[in-house]
Structure formats: structure tokens, C-alpha cells
Amino acid sequence: xxxxxxIYGFINSVILALIALGFSLTFSISGVxxxxxxxxxILAGYMVWIFVNLLSIPFAVAAILxxxxxxxxxxxxxxxVLLRLRGLVISExxxxxxxxxxxxxxxxxxxxxxxxxxxxxxxxxxVMIGNTYIDHQRLWIVGAGTxxxxxxxxxxxxxxxxxxxxxxxxxxxxxxxxxxxTDRIAGISVAFGAGLxxxxxxxxxxxxxxxxxxGYDVLVNALAVCIIGGLGSTAGVVAASFMxxxxxxxxxxxxxxHWKMIVPLIAILLILxxxxxxxxxxxxxxxxxx
Amino acid sequence: MTTKKRKERLxxxxxxxxxxxxxxxxYREMLYVAVPSVLPVAVLLILPxxxxxxxxxxxxxxSVFAILAMSWDFLVSVGMVSLGQALFFGVGGYLAGxxxxxLHLPIWLTIPLATVLGGGLCTVCLVPVxxxxxxxxxxxxxxxxxxxxxxxxxxxxxxGTEGLTGLKPFPSIYAELYLIVAxxxxxxxxxxxxxxxxxxxxxxxxxxxDRSVMSGGINIYYLKAQAxxxxxxxxxxxxxxxxxxxxxxxxxxxxxxxxxxxxxxxVVGGMGTFAGSTLGAxxxxxxxxxxxxxxxxxxxxxxxxxxxxxxxxxxxxxxxxQRKYKQFERWVEVER
Numbered sequence: 001x002x003x004x005x006x007i008y009g010f011i012n013s014v015i016l017a018l019i020a021l022g023f024s025l026t027f028s029i030s031g032v033x034x035x036x037x038x039x040x041x042i043l044a045g046y047m048v049w050i051f052v053n054l055l056s057i058p059f060a061v062a063a064i065l066x067x068x069x070x071x072x073x074x075x076x077x078x079x080x081v082l083l084r085l086r087g088l089v090i091s092e093x094x095x096x097x098x099x100x101x102x103x104x105x106x107x108x109x110x111x112x113x114x115x116x117x118x119x120x121x122x123x124x125x126x127v128m129i130g131n132t133y134i135d136h137q138r139l140w141i142v143g144a145g146t147x148x149x150x151x152x153x154x155x156x157x158x159x160x161x162x163x164x165x166x167x168x169x170x171x172x173x174x175x176x177x178x179x180x181x182t183d184r185i186a187g188i189s190v191a192f193g194a195g196l197x198x199x200x201x202x203x204x205x206x207x208x209x210x211x212x213x214x215g216y217d218v219l220v221n222a223l224a225v226c227i228i229g230g231l232g233s234t235a236g237v238v239a240a241s242f243m244x245x246x247x248x249x250x251x252x253x254x255x256x257x258h259w260k261m262i263v264p265l266i267a268i269l270l271i272l273x274x275x276x277x278x279x280x281x282x283x284x285x286x287x288x289x290x
Numbered sequence: 291m292t293t294k295k296r297k298e299r300l301x302x303x304x305x306x307x308x309x310x311x312x313x314x315x316x317y318r319e320m321l322y323v324a325v326p327s328v329l330p331v332a333v334l335l336i337l338p339x340x341x342x343x344x345x346x347x348x349x350x351x352x353s354v355f356a357i358l359a360m361s362w363d364f365l366v367s368v369g370m371v372s373l374g375q376a377l378f379f380g381v382g383g384y385l386a387g388x389x390x391x392x393l394h395l396p397i398w399l400t401i402p403l404a405t406v407l408g409g410g411l412c413t414v415c416l417v418p419v420x421x422x423x424x425x426x427x428x429x430x431x432x433x434x435x436x437x438x439x440x441x442x443x444x445x446x447x448x449x450g451t452e453g454l455t456g457l458k459p460f461p462s463i464y465a466e467l468y469l470i471v472a473x474x475x476x477x478x479x480x481x482x483x484x485x486x487x488x489x490x491x492x493x494x495x496x497x498x499x500d501r502s503v504m505s506g507g508i509n510i511y512y513l514k515a516q517a518x519x520x521x522x523x524x525x526x527x528x529x530x531x532x533x534x535x536x537x538x539x540x541x542x543x544x545x546x547x548x549x550x551x552x553x554x555x556x557v558v559g560g561m562g563t564f565a566g567s568t569l570g571a572x573x574x575x576x577x578x579x580x581x582x583x584x585x586x587x588x589x590x591x592x593x594x595x596x597x598x599x600x601x602x603x604x605x606x607x608x609x610x611x612q613r614k615y616k617q618f619e620r621w622v623e624v625e626r
Contacts, residue, residue, distance in 0.1 A: 033425060084601050089424050090371050091600050094553065097373065098596035101550065105593060109586035216436060223429050258444025265433050272419060272426065 004132050005253045011138045013245025014145035015204055017238055019218050020225035021148055022196025024237045025156075028226045030189035031169035033092045036077060036100030037197055038219030042212060043103055044070045044198030045205045046112065048119055059120050067198040074194025078187040086186070100215070108212045119206045141203050148199070153234040165189050217261070224264035228271045230278025239279055243267070294624040299617045326615065331475060338467035346463060350535060352575040353470040354528045357477050358552035359559070359567035361524040364481055367562055368517040369497035371424065374431035375525055376548035377415075380438065382408035382526025387454040387539035397458050401530045408526025413519045420514050423500070435544040442541055453540020457533060466535055473531075474568070477524055481564050493517055547589065551575070554592045558599050560606020569608050 019041070026034045034040075044066050051062035077099060085091040126135040156162035164185045167175040172182050197218075224244060229236025244267055252260045271278060302322075314320050337349060358375050365372050386404035389395045395403070419430045443451055460466045484490045495503045496510050503510050533539040551574065552567075559570025574595070578588050599606065 081597060081601055090366075090428070091604065093371070093373075093425050093428055094557065095597045095600045098554075098593040098600070101546075101593035102590045102597070105586060105589040109590065220433055220436070223433075227426070227429075256444075258440065261440050262437055265430075265437050268430065268433070269418060272422060272430075 003130055005249050007129060007132050007134065009246040009249035011134070011142060012249050013242040014142045016221055016225055016245045016248075017149055017241035018141065018145040018200045018203060020222045020229075020237050020241060021152055022193040022200060023219075023222035024226050024229070024234070025152065025165070025196060026189050026193030028169075028229075028233075028237075030165040030186055032078075032082060032086075032186050032190055033089065033096060034074070034077070034082075034190055034193055035093055035097040035219065036103065037193065037222060038215035038217070039100035039103035040070055040074065040194045041197045041201045041218045042107060042210065042215040043073070044201040045119060045210045046107060046117075047198075048202055049117060049210065052120065053116075063202045066202065067195050070198035071191045071195035075187055075191040077194070078190040082190065083183060083187070086183070100219070104212050104215045113209065113211060115209060117210045118208070119202065119210070121206045137203075137206050144199070144203050148196070149234065149238055156234065161185070161188065220261075221264055224268050226278075227268050228278055230280040233278075233280035236278060236280030295621045296624050297619055298622045299613070299619050301617055334471050334475065338464060338471065343463070346467060348576055348579045350466060350470055352571055353474040354532060355551050355555060355575050356474050356568040356571035357470075357524050357528050358548060359555035359571050360477050360481060360564045361521040362552045363556045363561055363564055363567040364485075364524075365517065365521045366556070367485065367497055368493045368514060369423065369500060370514060370518065371428045372431040372521075372549075373428045373553070374433075374435045374549050375552045376435040376544045376546065377431060377438070378408065378412050378522045378525030379529040379532075379548045380435060380544035381411055381522075382529025383533040383539045383543040384448055384454075384529075385411070385526070386530035386533040387457060388448065390457045390534075391454045397460065397534055400458075401527065401534065404530035404533075405523050405527040408529065409519045409521075409523030412522035412526070413515055416518055417515055420511050420518070432549075435546075435549065439541050439544040442544075449540065451541060453538055453542075455538050457537045457539070459537050460534055466531075470531060473527060478564055478568055485564075550589065550592055550596070551578075554596045554599075556606075557596055557604075558607060560608035560610070563608055563612075566606050566608030569611075570606070573607070 023034070023037045026032050026037070047066040047069060048059075048062050051057040051065060052059055057065070077096065081095050081099060082092060085095055121135070121137040122140045123136045126133045127139065128134075156166055164175065164180045165188075167178070167180055168182045168185055168189075175182055175185075221244070225237055225240045228244065229238075229240035244264060247267065248260050248263045251263055312319070312323055314323065338346060341349060358379065361378070362372060362375055382404050385408050386400045389400040389403055390397070415434065416431070419427060422430065442448055448454065460469075485494065492503065492508060493513060496513060500510050529539075529543060533543070552571075555570030555574050556567040557570070558574060559568065560566030574592065578592070581588055581591065603610070
């Protein structure tokens with residue numbers, strides 16, 4: 001029992017990290033809110049489903065295509081909605097949340113729920129670790145999640161674009177004086193975040209059916225991870241994912257599954273009350289929160 | 291060479307020094323000042339008598355959404371952006387349900403009690419996060435109703451998915467109509483009046499710059515808690531009212547509709563004036579009733595109108611109308 005919880009807790013944590021990476025890239029690393037994140041996640045899932053089942057495109061091509069299209073959509077969201085609202089944080093939130101809501105509720109209206117709305121797994125089969133069966137898809141998730149987290153760290157610390165992302169969050173005007181085109185960088189950041197959301201969707205959604213409500217859960221979980229980890233820190237995202245992931249798994253197995261969803265909220269409340277800047281947060285501590 | 295023109299705006303002559311001091315010299319000018327506030331009130335008081343039954347119901351939900359929108363607008367003008375008005379609404383609704391179902395209180399007790407207790411309960415819930423600003427506060431309020439809905443669904447607490455049924459109804463539909471219309475007008479005029487007093491000025495200042503209010507030696511958290519209580523009371527009243535109108539309270543009380551539609555109303559109507567939020571509700575809710583045939587697509591339309599208005603007409607309909615009403619406009623040639 002404990003072993004199963006530990007192993008699945010690990011996988012759950014990686015899933016959380018995977019979900020949060022894209023959101024953290026946009027929201028905490030470059031300081032642009034994209035509350036349509038959960039919707040983009042679900043949208044990418046349905047996109048792959050449409051490509052594979054209705055247009056009979058091979059899965060690998062469909063996956064790549066949907067990542068690119070979602071990223072393009074993110075760029076469009078920035079160009080046509082966010083660009084006009086930069087700096088008005090509340091308007092950014094409401095406008096992007098409105099877009100996300102429209103996407104999610106549109107899929108709810110279409111009524112695409114049920115067992116046929118699943119994505120194919122990458123490879124079928126399972127392995128034994130100790131006494132626990134783990135299917136290949138979860139191993140894929142762990143592999144991809146780890147490499148993406150490492151990749152994101154390297155990207156934001158050692159590439160020009162990545163450094164520019166962090167720069168515009170720290171001080172947009174100073175970034176401007178150093179020749180960073182802040183509008184373009186913020187747009188790229190939203191696009192990258194959307195692309196990561198699509199990647200996460202393709203990896204994670206094959207575990208079950210595609211459900212509209214998961215879009216809200218994804219947003220809430222991603223937010224929780226970013227708040228707990230602290231703004232602008234990749235290590236914080238990983239640490240927070242593991243804390244939340246294990247906390248969720250332990251509540252799941254000892255208190256029952258319906259308490260699982262409450263864990264992120266309680267975590268948000270606790271962290272905001274005790275340490276408002278998050279575990280690893282450095283920037284914008286005072287300005288944003290208190 | 292074409293001459294360039296620009297639009298010139300001039301205030302009307304009766305306006306002296308500020309927006310609310312007038313020099314009135316004739317009945318015509320008195321009418322000009324009085325009509326914008328008297329006409330809607332008169333129309334709202336007559337409407338319940340002449341509307342067919344179906345549209346009476348629409349008027350009820352419109353007024354409810356108008357109150358929710360004003361409460362949202364009020365919280366925003368104190369610097370608290372809530373994405374979860376459904377929290378207040380649902381808490382009020384369930385409180386009225388519990389008071390009726392378990393304690394068998396009469397209806398004229400359940401509604402006031404649920405109003406005050408609901409406001410208090412929500413304030414207590416949100417006090418730990420009052421220190422948060424902007425998006426962080428918004429996120430917490432977004433999550434809370436979703437979470438409560440899940441807890442009720444999972445644990446079967448308070449009737450679970452079934453909800454509480456068989457609650458006491460109002461004596462007649464006119465009681466419902468006039469109660470909610472009166473409540474709406476009361477909230478509208480009371481909040482407008484309150485925001486122009488010194489107290490309201492301090493509240494607005496918290497939104498503008500909370501640091502400087504703090505440095506003025508004012509405890510902003512206490513004031514924010516008071517604002518939350520007032521805003522919460524208004525929404526809880528709506529929840530309690532709707533519980534008795536439907537004679538039922540259940541998980542739909544925490545539905546996303548009650549969070550999104552008020553925000554959409556306030557944004558479409560124009561924020562900060564409260565009359566704008568009301569106007570927005572009176573545009574959106576009847577519109578959505580007319581669009582009832584398309585079902586779930588309605589939420590999509592609200593959401594999109596929210597985005598479109600916030601991007602394209604951020605001032606809202608009300609400010610636009612107000613400007614047209616209070617100012618002359620004419621084209622003049624640009625001097626070179």
C-alpha cells in the first residue's frame with residue numbers, strides 16, 4: 001500500500017510539474033497572465049483526437065501538429081487580446097479567463113464526453129517495479145516531465161530568449177533599454193507556454209478520457225504549483241509539484257479521493273498566509289501580493 | 291488639400307464646477323437632471339404589473355444578476371477582484387435552505403438571517419487572504435466555489451447532489467418581484483451614495499494606492515473586511531432569495547454562471563458607477579433568455595462578450611451613454 005502510494009505519488013508529482021511548466025513559463029517567469037491555460041490544454045487534447053479519429057492523420061504527426069497549432073493560438077491570443085491589455089493585470093486575467101471559458105464551455109456544448117474520446121498511448125504495456133504495475137504511458141510521462149523541467153531550466157538560464165523572458169518579468173523598462181523587444185518576447189512566452197500545455201495534454205490525457213472539467217482542474221493545479229513554488233523559479237515548480245503530488249496521493253489513499261481536489265487550495269491558503277512569496281520566490285514579492 | 295477635423299466635447303451649461311452640482315433655471319433643466327434616475331425607477335416599479343409571467347421570472351433573475359454585478363463592482367472599487375461571486379451566492383442560498391429545512395424558520399426570518407450570516411461567513415472565509423492583491427485574490431475566489439461544490443458532491447453534506455427541496459415559497463409572485471426590485475434599487479442608490487462619502491473615498495483609495503492609505507495610518511485590512519462583508523451580504527441576499535423562489539437549493543447555487551455573468555454585466559455596462567453594472571445585467575440577462583434555445587452556448591457568448599468588451603470598449607456602455615448625454619459634441623476644424 002505504502003509502496004504503491006509512494007510510486008504513484010512520484011508519478012502524480014511529475015504530472016503536476018508537467019502541467020505547471022507551461023503556466024509557470026508564461027505566468028511566473030515572464031509575468032504575463034494566461035488564464036486560458038487549462039482551456040488550451042483541453043483544446044490540444046481534442047485537436048489530436050480530431051486529427052487522429054476524423055482526419056486519420058498518424059498519431060505522431062497529429063501530436064506535433066497540435067503542439068504547433070496550440071502555440072500559434074497562444075501567439076494569436078497574445079497578439080489580439082493580451083497586447084492591448086499589457087500592464088492592466090486584472091484585465092489580462094479577465095480577458096484570458098473569458099477566452100478560456102469560451103473554449104471550454106464550447107466543448108461542453110458539443111458534448112464530447114465519453115469513452116470514445118481518448119487519446120492513444122505512446123506504447124502499450126506495463127512494467128513491474130517492486131510489487132507495483134506501472135504502464136508505459138506513465139513512464140513516458142516521467143521521462144518527458146523530467147527532461148522538460150531540466151530543459152526549461154537550461155532554456156531560461158542559458159539562452160538569449162530565455163534570459164529575456166526572465167528580464168521582462170523583473171523590469172520591463174530596463175529590459176527595453178537593453179534592446180529586448182518586450183512585446184515580442186512576451187508573445188513568444190505565451191506561445192511557448194501554450195505549446196507546453198499541448199505537450200502536457202498529449203502526454204497526460206491518454207490516462208483517461210478527455211473531460212472538459214479537467215481544464216479547470218489543470219488551471220487550479222498549475223496555479224497552486226506556481227504560487228507554492230514562488231514566482232520565477234524552475235526549482236520551485238519542481239519542489240512544489242512534489243509536495244503537492246505526494247500530499248494529494250496520501251490524502252487520496254488515506255482520506256478518500258474526493259478530498260484530493262481540496263489539497264491544492266489548502267496549500268495555496270497556507271503558503272499565502274505563512275510565506276506569501278512562495279518557497280523559492282525572489283521577485284515581485286512585495287509589489288504583487290501584500 | 292482636405293481640412294482635418296476633430297471632435298470637440300463641451301459640458302452642458304447647467305453643470306457647475308463638478309459632476310454633481312448644477313445651476314437649474316427652468317423645469318426643462320430640472321427634468322434633464324432628474325430623468326436619468328427617476329425614469330428607470332418608475333419603469334422598474336411598473337414593469338412587474340404589465341409583464342407576462344415568463345418575463346416576470348426573467349425580471350427576477352435580471353435583478354438578481356444586477357445585484358451580484360453591483361457587488362462585484364463594489365469589491366473591485368475596493369481593490370478586490372473576485373472571480374467567484376458564486377461563493378457568496380451559494381453560501382447565502384444554502385444558509386437560507388438550512389434555516390428553513392432544519393430549523394423551520396419562517397421566510398421573513400430566513401432571508402435576513404441568511405443575508406447577514408452569509409456575509410459574515412464569507413468574510414471569515416476570505417479574511418486569511420485579504421492581504422493578497424490583484425490576481426492572487428482573484429485566484430482564491432475562483433477556486434473556493436469550485437471546491438465547495440466538489441465537497442458537497444463528494445460527501446453528500448447538505449443534501450449532496452440532491453440539494454434541499456420543499457422549501458417555503460413566497461406568498462405571491464408580486465411579493466418576489468417587488469422585493470427583488472426594491473432590493474436592487476436600494477443597493478444601487480445606497481452604494482452610489484456610500485461611495486461618494488468620505489468612507490467611500492477611503493475605500494476607493496485602497497484600490498488606487500493601498501500603500502498610501504496605509505501610510506495615512508488607516509487599517510486597510512479592517513476596511514477591506516468591512517467591504518467584503520457588505521458585498522457578501524448583497525450576494526447572500528440574492529442567494530437566499532433565489533432559494534425561496536425555486537423552493538430548492540443545491541449545487542447549481544455555486545455554478546460558474548453566478549460568477550461569470552455578474553462580471554460580464556459589470557464589464558459590458560461599465561465599471562465603477564454601479565448604474566453601469568445594473569445596465570449591463572439588464573442587457574445581458576434578457577438577451578440570454580432570448581437566446582435560451584442555444585443552451586450551453588450561452589456561457590460561450592458571455593465569455594466572449596467579456597473578452598471583446600474588455601479589449602474593445604473597456605469603459606463600458608454606461609460611460610459611453612453618460613458622455614453622450616452630458617456633453618455636446620461637434621466637429622471643428624483643426625487649426626494649423
